[in-house]
Amino acid sequence: MKETSEKKAIIKKLMKEGKTYKQISEETGIHPGTVGIYGGKLKKAEREKKCFNGDRHLCKTCKYRASGARSGCDYIIHTGNERGCNPEVCNKYERGNRNETKTSSKGK
CATH class of the missing domain: 1.10.10 (Arc Repressor Mutant, subunit A)
Structure with missing residues (x-):
């Protein structure tokens, strides 16, 4: 063997x-x-x-990461702009909590 x-x-x-x-x-x-x-x-x-982010390790600490059961990136939701790159070579990474990017939904 x-x-x-x-x-x-x-x-x-x-x-x-x-x-x-x-x-x-x-x-x-x-x-x-x-x-x-x-x-x-x-x-x-x-x-x-x-790749810079080939194993997606940066996605785990990025403030644009999706929350809940969804996986992926919520960059477009938070900024109104498309990310324009694959996750492996993402240049939009910003370390932080997801809540830092959310806009207030009070009064809706």
Whole structure:
């Protein structure tokens, strides 16, 4: 049986060659679920390296983050302007509480 580090190295090499998870699994005998898990982690790590906010860590502390059950960004609601960028490369980040940006709704 191959060690975890060996499996990761093989999967990474074959992914760089453009192989699909299914092809990697068939060629190496590594279970498709294992290929999917390691492959997904490798893709995520690459994405995070390329982007300023690739893992969305800034979104968690941004005052424009959505509240409640919704996820995402409420920049347009608070400012009246579209953010105009993908979350991964967002340049509208401002640290703070969500409540700082809300306008008063009294008298409505």
